[in-house]
Each structure stands twice: as C-alpha cells, then as structure tokens.
Amino acid sequence: MQVVETLEELQSARGNLPSPFGIVPTMGYLHEGHLSLARWAKRECASVGVSIFVNPTQFGPQEDLEAYPRDIDRDLDLLKAEGVDLVWMPTVEVMYPLGFQTWVDVDALTQVLEGARRPGHFRGVTTVVAKLFNAMQPNRAYFGQKDAQQAAVIRRMVVDLNFPIEIIVCPIVREADGLAMSSRNSYLDPAQRTAATVLHRALTAAVGAYEEGQRDAEALRSMMIEILSTEPLARVQYVSVADPETLLELSGSIERALLSLAVFVGKTRLIDNMLVGMAKSTER
Amino acid sequence: MQVVETLEELQSARGNLPSPFGIVPTMGYLHEGHLSLARWAKRECASVGVSIFVNPTQFGPQEDLEAYPRDIDRDLDLLKAEGVDLVWMPTVEVMYPLGFQTWVDVDALTQVLEGARRPGHFRGVTTVVAKLFNAMQPNRAYFGQKDAQQAAVIRRMVVDLNFPIEIIVCPIVREADGLAMSSRNSYLDPAQRTAATVLHRALTAAVGAYEEGQRDAEALRSMMIEILSTEPLARVQYVSVADPETLLELSGSIERALLSLAVFVGKTRLIDNMLVGMAKSTER
Numbered sequence: 001m002q003v004v005e006t007l008e009e010l011q012s013a014r015g016n017l018p019s020p021f022g023i024v025p026t027m028g029y030l031h032e033g034h035l036s037l038a039r040w041a042k043r044e045c046a047s048v049g050v051s052i053f054v055n056p057t058q059f060g061p062q063e064d065l066e067a068y069p070r071d072i073d074r075d076l077d078l079l080k081a082e083g084v085d086l087v088w089m090p091t092v093e094v095m096y097p098l099g100f101q102t103w104v105d106v107d108a109l110t111q112v113l114e115g116a117r118r119p120g121h122f123r124g125v126t127t128v129v130a131k132l133f134n135a136m137q138p139n140r141a142y143f144g145q146k147d148a149q150q151a152a153v154i155r156r157m158v159v160d161l162n163f164p165i166e167i168i169v170c171p172i173v174r175e176a177d178g179l180a181m182s183s184r185n186s187y188l189d190p191a192q193r194t195a196a197t198v199l200h201r202a203l204t205a206a207v208g209a210y211e212e213g214q215r216d217a218e219a220l221r222s223m224m225i226e227i228l229s230t231e232p233l234a235r236v237q238y239v240s241v242a243d244p245e246t247l248l249e250l251s252g253s254i255e256r257a258l259l260s261l262a263v264f265v266g267k268t269r270l271i272d273n274m275l276v277g278m279a280k281s282t283e284r
Numbered sequence: 285m286q287v288v289e290t291l292e293e294l295q296s297a298r299g300n301l302p303s304p305f306g307i308v309p310t311m312g313y314l315h316e317g318h319l320s321l322a323r324w325a326k327r328e329c330a331s332v333g334v335s336i337f338v339n340p341t342q343f344g345p346q347e348d349l350e351a352y353p354r355d356i357d358r359d360l361d362l363l364k365a366e367g368v369d370l371v372w373m374p375t376v377e378v379m380y381p382l383g384f385q386t387w388v389d390v391d392a393l394t395q396v397l398e399g400a401r402r403p404g405h406f407r408g409v410t411t412v413v414a415k416l417f418n419a420m421q422p423n424r425a426y427f428g429q430k431d432a433q434q435a436a437v438i439r440r441m442v443v444d445l446n447f448p449i450e451i452i453v454c455p456i457v458r459e460a461d462g463l464a465m466s467s468r469n470s471y472l473d474p475a476q477r478t479a480a481t482v483l484h485r486a487l488t489a490a491v492g493a494y495e496e497g498q499r500d501a502e503a504l505r506s507m508m509i510e511i512l513s514t515e516p517l518a519r520v521q522y523v524s525v526a527d528p529e530t531l532l533e534l535s536g537s538i539e540r541a542l543l544s545l546a547v548f549v550g551k552t553r554l555i556d557n558m559l560v561g562m563a564k565s566t567e568r
Contacts, residue, residue, distance in 0.1 A: 007446065101391035102410070102444035108385050126386070127445075134446040160386035161411075162291065162419040 001080045003087045010088050010135055017047040017085055020139035022168075025132050028052040029069040030078050033173040033181035037142040038082045040170050045140060049086040050079055051132050056092060058124030069186050088136065095131065104130045106153045106160070112247050113240055113260060114149045114271070125150055126157050133163055140166045144173075146180050148258055148273045149247060172272070174200065180272045187268040195233035196265050199272040202227040202239075206259050210276040217241040217250040220259065228263060237262040237269070244275060285364045287371045294372050294419055301331040301369055304423035306452075309416050312336040313353040314362050317457040317465035321426040322366045324454050329424060333370040334363055335416055340376060342408030353470050372420065379415065388414045390437045390444070396531050397524055397544060398433045398555070409434055410441050417447055424450045428457075430464050432542055432557045433531060456556070458484065464556045471552040479517035480549050483556040486511040486523075490543050494560040501525040501534040504543065512547060521546040521553070528559060 002013045014021070022045030024037040034050075041048040052075060059065035072089070079087055103123055109115075110122035133141065143151045151169045158167055173181045178200030179193075188196055202224040209223055224239045241250050244258045256277030263270050286297045298305070306329030308321040318334075325332040336359060343349035356373070363371055387407055393399075394406035417425065427435045435453045442451055457465045462484030463477075472480055486508040493507055508523045525534050528542045540561030547554050 011448070097443075099440075100444050101393065102441045103389050103391070104386065104445070105389065106386045131444075131446045134448060137448065156383075157386045159381075160384050160415075161388070162415045164295070164418060164421065 001076075001084055001087060003076060003089065005089055005091065006094060007090075007135060010086075010090075013086050014049070014137055017049070019047075020045045021047050021049060021137070022140040022142060023049045023051065023132070023136050023138040024142045025051045025053075025129060027054045027068065027183065028075050029071055029183040029186070030075045031173075031181045031183060031185075033144050033146060035078060035082055036173050037144060037170055038079065038084055040168065041140070041142050042083055044168075047085045048083070049088065049136055049138065050084050051088045051090075051136065053088075053090055053095060053128070053132075055095070055124055055128045057096070057127060058121050060118055060120060063118070064184075064187075067187075069183055095128065103127050104157065104161070106156050109149070109153050109156055109247055112149075112249075113238065113242070114147075114262070117237060117262065122150070122153055126153060129154055130157065130161070130163075133165055138165055140168055142168050142170060145169050145273070145275075146172045146182065146271070148260060148275075152245070152247060178204070180270075182270065184268055184270065188265060192233055192265045192268065195231050196268075196270055198228055198231040198234050199261050199263055199270055202261060203259055203272055203274045207274050207276055210257075215253045215255075217252060217254050217257070220254075220257075224259070224261065228261070233265055235264040237264060244278060285360075285368055285371060287360060287373065289373055289375065290378060291374075291419060294370075294374075297370050298333070298421055301333070303331075304329045305331050305333060305421070306424040306426060307333045307335065307416070307420050307422040308426045309335045309337075309413060311338045311352065311467065312359050313355055313467040313470070314359045315457075315465045315467060315469075317428050317430060319362060319366055320457050321428060321454050322363065322368055324452065325424070325426050326367055328452075331369045332367070333372065333420055333422065334368050335372045335374075335420065337372075337374055337379060337412070339379070339408055339412045341380070341411060342405050344402055344404060347402070348468075348471075351471075353467055379412065387411050388441065388445070390440050393433070393437050393440055393531055396433075396533075397522065397526070398431075398546070401521060401546065406434070406437055410437060413438055414441065414445070414447075417449055422449055424452055426452050426454060428455075429453050429557070429559075430456045430466065430555070432544060432559075436529070436531060462488070464554075466554065468552055468554065472549060476517055476549045476552065479515050480552075480554055482512055482515040482518050483545050483547055483554055486545060487543055487556060487558045491558050491560055494541075499537045499539075501536060501538050501541070504538075504541075508543070508545065512545070517549055519548040521548060528562060 004010050022041035104126040115122050155167050177197050206220045206224050220241050228236050240260045241257045260273035288294050306325035388410040399406050439451050461481050490504045490508050504525050512520050524544045525541045544557035
C-alpha cells in the first residue's frame with residue numbers, strides 16, 4: 001500500500017494503478033462504515049484509493065474542526081488490511097495553497113436539511129470532492145448513505161459538471177443496537193451513547209408504520225418527533241420526510257421518501273436516515 | 285474530422301483519439317485567432333478537438349446572446365482544413381439539462397476588469413470550461429491572450445481544482461491595421477471599423493512609452509485615455525494598468541503590467557490588451 005502526500009507523488013502513484021480505479025474519500029478516524037466502502041470498491045475495481053483529509057472548508061466557525069478525532073496510524077493499518085492500494089493524505093497547504101479562490105457550488109439541493117443548518121458546509125464538500133476527483137482520477141467513487149444529502153449533492157455535481165465518474169452510494173453500517181457508525185460517536189459518554197439509539201428507534205418506527213400503510217408525511221414526522229421526545233438527553237434539530245431526489249419536504253400522501261434526522265445528544269450532533277418506497281436494487 | 289453533439293458520441297470519439305489530446309474551446313464564428321490556436325494544438329498534440337458552443341450563461345441579460353454571429357458550415361470547413369480531429373457542438377439542452385444547478389466560481393480574480401463590468405460572466409465561463417474539461421478530457425487546452433482575464437481565471441481554476449490539464453495561452457492575432465481579431469468585429473460598420481483601430485494605437489503608444497522608460501502607472505493610463513479620446517466614435521469603459529497575475533490596478537512605478545482596455549464603438553464592445561515587462565518565452 002502506497003501512502004502519498006504531495007500532488008506529484010499522487011499522480012505518479014496513480015499512473016501505475018490499473019483501471020477501473022475506485023476511491024473512497026474520508027476524513028479519517030475510520031470505522032466499519034468507511035471500511036465497508038473500501039470493500040465494495042475492492043470487489044468492483046482493479047485498484048482502490050482512499051483519501052484522508054479533515055477538510056477545514058466544510059466545517060463552520062462554531063463546529064468541531066479542532067476537536068475532530070484523528071488516528072492516522074490505526075487508519076493506515078485498517079486500510080492495509082483491506083488491501084487498499086493507495087492512500088492520499090494531503091496537508092491543508094497541498095489542498096488550499098496560497099491564493100486559492102475557486103469554489104464549486106450546488107444550488108437548490110444544498111439549501112435544505114444539513115445545508116440549511118450548516119451554512120457553507122456543502123460548498124466545502126463539493127469543492128474538495130471536485131479536487132479529489134481531478135487529482136485522483138477515479139473511475140468510480142464510493143460514498144455512504146449515512147450522509148444522504150451529501151450523496152445527492154455529489155451525484156448532482158457529477159452530472160452537472162460532466163465528471164466521467166460513477167458515484168456509488170453504499171448502505172449505512174450500524175452498531176449492534178442500531179446506532180449509525182460515525183467518527184463523531186467517539187464524542188459520546190456512556191449515558192449519551194445509550195441515548196443515541198433513539199435516532200434509529202425513531203426511524204425504524206416510521207419505516208414500520210410506512211410498511212403497514214401509513215402514507216401521510218405529517219403523521220410520519222410526528223411519530224419520529226414523539227419517539228425522539230421520550231429521550232431527555234436528545235434535542236431535535238430537524239425531522240424530515242423529503243423527496244429523495246429534490247430533498248424538498250413532502251406533505252400529504254407520499255409514495256417514496258427520505259426520512260432523515262439531526263439530533264444533538266449533549267454537544268454531539270448526530271444524523272441518520274432511512275429510505276422508504278425505493279427499489280433497493282438501484283443502490284449497493 | 286468527426287463532428288459530434290451528444291455526450292455519448294463525444295466520449296466514444298474521444299476514446300479513439302491518441303494523447304496528448306489538445307482542445308480549443310470556442311463560441312464559433314471562427315477567425316484567424318481561433319485557427320491559430322488550432323494550429324498550435326495541432327503542432328504540439330497527437331490529436332486536436334474544438335468545441336463550438338455559444339454559452340448562454342456567460343452572457344448578461346443586456347448582452348448580445350441572441351445577436352452573437354453564427355456560421356457553422358463555414359466553421360466546420362475551416363477546422364477540417366486545419367486537420368482538426370474532433371468537433372463537439374453540444375446543444376444548450378446537452379450542456380444545461382433540466383435541474384442543472386452546479387457552478388464554478390473564481391473569487392477575487394473575477395471581481396475586476398471584465399468581471400466588474402459583466403456580472404456573472406466569469407461564473408458562466410468557468411462553469412462551462414470545467415464541463416468542457418471533464419467531458420473532453422484533454423491533456424492541454426489552448427486559449428487566446430485576447431481574453432487576458434479569462435486566461436488568468438482559467439489558469440487559477442485549473443490549479444485550485446487540480447485539473448490535470450496544461451493551459452496554453454497564445455498571442456493575439458491582429459488584422460493588418462492592428463485591430464485584434466474578434467467575432468464581434470462583424471458588428472462594426474465601415475466607419476466604426478476604422479475607428480476601432482484606436483484601441484491598438486492606444487496600447488502601442490503605451491508600450492512604446494514603457495520601452496522608452498516610462499514606468500509610472502498613472503502616466504501610462506493617461507496616455508491611453510488621451511489617445512482613445514481623439515476618436516469620436518469610441519466611448520471608453522475602462523483603461524487598466526494591472527498586475528498580470530492578481531489583475532489588481534497598479535500605482536506608482538511598475539515593473540511589469542497588463543495594459544488592457546474596454547471600449548464601445550457604437551453598440552459594439554471591444555477589448556484588447558498588451559503585456560509589458562514580461563519574459564515572452566513563458567508564453568507561445
């Protein structure tokens with residue numbers, strides 16, 4: 001496994017890797033969710049690259065950039081064990097050199113949900129992902145359904161800017177009790193960790209109700225809010241029943257939807273989501 | 285010479301062309317300036333592509349999108365004669381399909397000169413050029429020094445977003461009397477056509493003064509304004525003596541500069557520029 005830092009090292013290493021080349025963009029502190037993406041890539045591509053970069057431009061001024069957990073040695077051991085061929089770990093100076101001033105923006109899709117609560121977040125995400133795509137030249141890129149809006153935004157960017165790259169969105173990987181894997185789970189103390197399962201319980205209840213015939217968007221939202229309100233350590237930021245493509249809130253009777261939540265448990269902001277009414281075969 | 289319209293046709297045609305592949309992005313109605321770019325590309329690349337697309341997103345609401353001259357048959361004859369391998373002529377629907385919402389912005393460099401007078405122009409340029417780069421997958425792209433700010437903005441975008449593409453800026457091609465070639469010269473009636481030479485005369489005078497030792501930015505600006513004011517059909521929009529990299533206006537004693545002008549002759553807006561104090565060997 002080759003580990004590189006500069007653009008020159010990256011381009012030279014990339015040139016020696018066979019296509020199709022699949023990449024998994026990460027911010028490190030890897031968990032099973034990331035590793036599942038590397039495994040999907042490994043299964044489907046002739047070579048696999050992973051980027052590790054805690055991207056400052058996607059953090060707001062009040063967010064956890066400084067506190068964001070890091071453990072590079074462990075990350076590299078895990079990726080080596082998965083048979084990853086190339087790891088790119090650029091510094092901030094490599095990614096954002098002096099004079100940097102170019103940004104990629106996706107408009108409407110970033111105005112709702114996460115984008116509405118985290119101004120500038122998606123500008124940072126789309127810009128760094130465009131850079132990763134150009135620098136790493138993948139044929140395929142793997143993202144997690146955990147960040148459902150991010151996946152939708154990146155799919156849109158790829159179509160709109162004609163990137164010759166296939167975007168593959170893989171299922172959320174969960175702990176045994178249902179909590180979606182996240183590097184930010186490491187912020188939780190034991191009581192908060194227990195409380196955090198309420199996101200999964202709320203989503204599961206709504207999906208169960210949908211499967212038993214509940215099609216009213218407001219009823220599904222209310223059901224999730226009610227379950228979340230039973231957990232005193234949880235503070236709801238949003239509960240959404242939205243169109244899976246436009247991400248606009250639905251009302252009345254729905255056919256398919258993205259159910260998504262953002263909830264603070266202590267100071268830790270957790271997100272989770274489930275899809276209803278979608279053919280599962282279109283995704284990994 | 286293969287002429288294609290859809291993305292699928294383009295990708296298939298591109299796959300059969302040898303690298304290095306050089307491209308010349310154009311809006312059609314080709315003149316010797318464009319053809320000189322195709323010749324540079326032909327000389328330096330194993331295959332050459334030209335795009336022809338009158339990009340609506342780089343025209344302001346009060347600008348000449350509808351009036352912009354078009355002559356596709358002539359364009360294709362000219363490109364065939366130059367030995368161009370591939371011409372891509374996308375429709376507006378191919379470039380901007382329903383739901384399009386992703387934009388590429390370069391910040392500070394687009395706030396001055398042309399960008400200050402044509403709000404949104406460079407957002408349209410950088411977005412469409414990013415799309416051309418991703419769709420055509422060139423190794424090199426050729427632009428004219430005529431649009432000096434555009435060249436600087438695209439160079440910045442390529443560095444900032446890590447496009448693996450070499451940007452090559454080629455000299456302005458001029459008519460016998462010095463008028464810079466432009467598709468918009470076709471708007472000029474005979475009296476205006478004569479008056480239009482005043483841009484070149486103003487620039488030549490300033491370059492001459494620089495070469496004879498005049499280093500004061502304000503003196504060079506005044507000299508150009510004075511010459512332009514002798515032409516009753518010309519109305520100056522701006523006269524600039526700017527840093528060739530940052531494009532910020534210079535004052536006091538200068539070493540090197542981009543001298544640039546925007547002048548209305550009748551309703552036709554003309555631009556032109558010359559560099560002083562630059563090593564000529566860095567450009568074609």
